Amino acid sequence: MTIDTDGPGRRGGRQARRWLRAAVLLLAAGSAPLLAAGVPADWPKGHYPLPEGSDLIGQDYTVEAGAEETLLDLAREHNLGYEEIRRANPDLSVWMPGEDTEVVIPAQRLLPPVPREGIVINLAELRLYYYPEVEEGEVPRVETYPIGIGREGFDTPLGKTETTMRIENPAWYPPESVRQEAAARGEQAPAVVPPGPDNPLGDYAILLGFDGYLIHGTNRPDGIGMRASRGCIRLFPEDIESLFARVPVGTPVHIINRPIKAGWHEGAPYVQAYRPLEAQENGMAQLLEALTLLSQSAAGESMALDYRQLRGVLDAADGQAVAIRPAPAPAPGVAEAESEAGGLYEHLGGQQAVLAAPEV
Template sequence: MKKYKKTPTIFFVCFSLLLLIKPTLASVYELGDVNKRLIGTPIIHTVVKGDYFQQLAEQYNVGFLALLAANPQQDPFLLKEGTEVVIPNQMLLPFITRKGIVINLPELRLYYFSPEENKVHVFPVGIGRQGLSTPLTSTYIGEKRENPTWRPTQEMQERHFAEHGEYLAKEFPAGPNNPFGKYALRLGTSEYLIHGSNKRFGIGMRASSGCIRMYDDDIKWLFDNVPINTKVRVVNQPVKMSFENGDKQLIEIHQPLTEDESSQGKVIVTKALQKFVGPNREYWQQLLPVIENPHGLVVELAPQG
């Protein structure tokens, strides 16, 4: 596991301040054999004065909730100097065909498989909140817009009136008040978009009305590099499993989605999961705490001691 610790040089402090303003671009991973699904390496960040989760999420381009899940013992706003924060930059690929864009809702990540090279670009995304879920779908990029205009739907207008006692403007032109940000990609001919945002907080969370939100730099990269008609799949895979090299048993579990804001989804022990883990009681003892409290990190099932 890599360790990153800031040094007190003027250059590095300036660089860190820039990172607070502008997130790094997507993590890019080389893809191996089709039977290998493990990518990336977890990073350990040593906390210095002034660090907090939203800043670290932007610095390492990971989701806010992913940081929370991976570091349940940490206060996201009052990090103690010298403590270590796990940056969840290692993952298993979802069980999908490696083509186009894949958005796995429970992990709040978007994967783009490059058609010209054996690489995958991974981005954190915001998705629909409870009651306004991002739909599961198999579709395509139907349209690309720069500086899009936002026109709230009637449903949005009624919801805003119920919550705030007034209606929204009929349209919001490009600018700081436009929640679409600077770029938008339409899913097929639907009302759902992959778009930027005028609010940095909310990426890597369930915070939208159903669209997929991205950091400005990330959506610009997609806008510039992903062509019209690129295949898009939105999937729901809270549990990802892999036998790496035919024998190493790896599993990654995320909090399942729920439409009830007052409760968390429970991980279902499916027949596929039972078959993967097998009858080994020691493996189940390792896994049960993760099933009860998913942390989204890759776990290797192996004999202890």
């Protein structure tokens, strides 16, 4: 017997979101060849030409699970981490989605709102972006990878730094916190863990200017896409191997924590929201932040956005990149009647969020 623990409001909201995602994927199916046409067939998953005049990369799609495949298997194969594939497929079993079950692969993303150079790590979306330098005549590109980051109490630091050293087959020297935890269990932590299958750093490590922090591999790949480290940035073994060979010492690294991203694509404003790492209200401040981000990425004539849709995207915080509709024409007196919007009308003038559209 299945016990329904959701109230009718939650059931309706979840069902509506599933129908919306299905509709988006059906619409995308017709346009996917056009969107993917600019990506060379031999490029790995998660590698894209750097878009000109756009902030959007990738396209959501679906795959069918094999008889023995888990969601974690599919996540790794399709350049996703744990949280991403769980969020996109909330009703599927992680370990037994079932043969021929349709699995959503959320591969559409807005680029982070920071300079597109070197390595950019957005903790809120558990993802790394790499903008490699290219030779004259080469196609500028962006590569993106799922990551694991510091768990609560071992936060990954924010700010700008650079890569300082690359080490193949690194040894791991357990920090004092590990030694203390081992002592509390009546155990003794080793002074050093040599390279090999028991080494949590994996086979490759890229040192950062932040003392004691690295971008490295892992011997526990199921933790990619989660807050599971002691502050370092973990990648799948194959991803760190690829980056290790190509990221030079001195590459700039910008670590941010932006649960809300906003940008433009083909003249339309987009917003993509994630659950914040720390508990915080998902209200007026976030709404204004999204509008500010859109305004910063735009210039030219102003346009009005649908406030209710924008608020819904922020409340869902499901990682979908959503095109925000123009605002409907307000009925007479609607600003006075819509008390639930509170002080938003003072800032934005009724239910219309006004911002500048990009020049074309």
